[in-house]
Amino acid sequence: MPGKxxxxxxxxxxxxxxxxxxxxxxxxxxxxxxxxxxxxxxxxSTMPAISEERPxxxxxxxxxxxxxxxxxxxxxxxxxxHNKSSTDEEDAVAVVVEEGEEEDGPxxxxxxxxxxxxxxxxxxxxxxxxxxxxxxxxxxxxxNYHYAGLTEELANIKAEFGEPxxxxxxxxxxxxxxxxxxxxxxxxxxCDRNIIIAPESAVKYEVLIRAMDAARxxxxxxxxxxxxxxxxxxxxxxxxxxxxxxxxxYNPERPQDARVDRVGHYVARKLCSENTETxxxxxxxxxxxxxxxxxxxxxGGTAGASE
Amino acid sequence: MIKxxxxxxxxxxxxxxxxxxxxxxxxxxLLKSYSxxxxxxxxxxxxxxxxxxxxTTTELAVNVVVSSCPESVSRxxxxxxxxxxxxxxxxxxxxxxxxxxxxxxxxxxxxxxGELIAGxxxxxxxKADMAKRMGERLGNSAQGFNGRILLQAxxxxxxxxxxxxxxxxxxxxxxxxxxxxxKPG
Numbered sequence: 001m002p003g004k005x006x007x008x009x010x011x012x013x014x015x016x017x018x019x020x021x022x023x024x025x026x027x028x029x030x031x032x033x034x035x036x037x038x039x040x041x042x043x044x045s046t047m048p049a050i051s052e053e054r055p056x057x058x059x060x061x062x063x064x065x066x067x068x069x070x071x072x073x074x075x076x077x078x079x080x081x082h083n084k085s086s087t088d089e090e091d092a093v094a095v096v097v098e099e100g101e102e103e104d105g106p107x108x109x110x111x112x113x114x115x116x117x118x119x120x121x122x123x124x125x126x127x128x129x130x131x132x133x134x135x136x137x138x139x140x141x142x143x144n145y146h147y148a149g150l151t152e153e154l155a156n157i158k159a160e161f162g163e164p165x166x167x168x169x170x171x172x173x174x175x176x177x178x179x180x181x182x183x184x185x186x187x188x189x190x191c192d193r194n195i196i197i198a199p200e201s202a203v204k205y206e207v208l209i210r211a212m213d214a215a216r217x218x219x220x221x222x223x224x225x226x227x228x229x230x231x232x233x234x235x236x237x238x239x240x241x242x243x244x245x246x247x248x249x250y251n252p253e254r255p256q257d258a259r260v261d262r263v264g265h266y267v268a269r270k271l272c273s274e275n276t277e278t279x280x281x282x283x284x285x286x287x288x289x290x291x292x293x294x295x296x297x298x299x300g301g302t303a304g305a306s307e
Numbered sequence: 308m309i310k311x312x313x314x315x316x317x318x319x320x321x322x323x324x325x326x327x328x329x330x331x332x333x334x335x336x337l338l339k340s341y342s343x344x345x346x347x348x349x350x351x352x353x354x355x356x357x358x359x360x361x362x363t364t365t366e367l368a369v370n371v372v373v374s375s376c377p378e379s380v381s382r383x384x385x386x387x388x389x390x391x392x393x394x395x396x397x398x399x400x401x402x403x404x405x406x407x408x409x410x411x412x413x414x415x416x417x418x419x420x421g422e423l424i425a426g427x428x429x430x431x432x433x434k435a436d437m438a439k440r441m442g443e444r445l446g447n448s449a450q451g452f453n454g455r456i457l458l459q460a461x462x463x464x465x466x467x468x469x470x471x472x473x474x475x476x477x478x479x480x481x482x483x484x485x486x487x488x489x490k491p492g
Contacts, residue, residue, distance in 0.1 A: 027337075041365070041490050
């Protein structure tokens with residue numbers, strides 16, 4: 001019987017796959033074409049602080065107001081300001097951004113390719129220089145803004161004055177922190193992860209985007225994609241025990257290495273997760289890239305809109 | 308006779324089963340990677356998105372596209388300066404010289420009321436209205452108005468243009484911005 005059946009099957013004609021092949025071979029080039037698109041992403045930002053009136057700064061009882069960092073982008077470079085001062089002279093004055101107020105010059109001036117400070121931040125190449133740049137795959141407009149310097153500056157400020165997030169490893173509260181006790185939402189627990197960027201009118205959009213990258217970047221070497229890269233080399237921060245000291249360049253006594261604890265790269269973070277079946281909420285840990293200032297507010301400067 | 312034909316079948320018939328296997332796998336892979344992005348980007352010389360290290364993926368929202376579109380190119384139909392969800396709002400930018408003698412592209416004066424872009428605020432208010440009614444009709448907040456805007460802007464535009472767009476959007480109740488950027492590579 002089984003032999004008979006097999007013979008019967010063999011007699012059947014083979015499945016005619018040719019039409020399907022036709023279909024598939026048309027679909028594949030189409031899909032290949034469609035999938036070769038640019039990879040897109042988005043950067044979140046909340047409403048710019050353009051308003052008819054400036055919010056009145058009420059004198060607060062709070063001894064230790066949250067860190068407020070402002071970056072003004074001018075045609076000279078970046079001016080970084082914050083409301084904390086190491087001397088107690090200036091008493092936690094809210095930073096007011098005003099265009100054209102830069103008598104002292106920018107805190108992070110533009111640099112040329114050799115690292116020398118320059119006054120012109122956007123160099124437009126003309127003629128043969130432009131042709132050469134195009135041939136080398138570069139733009140004719142040279143961007144001299146010192147993004148790495150901005151990251152460095154912000155990392156310093158955050159390390160010196162920033163409050164560590166209670167839900168991010170490294171804070172004193174972390175051990176006792178229960179993520180499910182409170183409604184854990186990044187906006188409710190921002191803990192010095194906000195920055196205000198105020199570009200001048202003439203600043204190019206690209207500079208703003210790159211400054212936002214520099215403010216968010218998790219690496220002091222200014223390489224946003226290389227989260228593990230920092231000046232010490234081979235250092236992956238995940239609790240004190242896991243530090244890779246093989247490079248020999250890491251020395252926690254040095255201030256620039258000590259701040260790695262705060263600025264961090266990979267750190268543990270507590271989250272609240274809910275079991276969909278039982279509804280039980282448990283705190284769990286997750287390893288994240290710690291970013292410097294991921295929440296950017298873009299201020300519109302003072303031209304036109306305000307006052 | 309039967310035996311003979313069977314033998315020839317085996318010898319001649321092209322065995323495409325293994326090729327089918329390969330193609331099926333490729334097809335499934337490509338279908339999977341076929342992006343159903345919320346944004347349709349038509350890159351051109353006038354619209355070059357900036358590069359960024361951001362990783363957040365795109366989502367559905369109102370699309371506002373601002374290009375560096377000088378009048379000379381716009382006249383030939385090469386570009387449109389300001390587009391909201393595929394509908395043109397402002398045709399061309401105006402070239403103006405700043406103090407240093409560089410030309411910058413700005414929105415034409417007559418389209419502006421102070422910082423407000425008149426055409427954009429109208430277009431966005433219609434969108435907001437529609438989204439709100441849609442949300443009420445469906446009784447579903449996810450489908451309704453969320454105040455989100457996807458802003459695609461040319462990298463060489465000056466911040467003044469961006470600020471005017473942001474300000475106008477804010478006036479039309481769109482307060483959440485998503486700057487669309489290109490991932491490197």
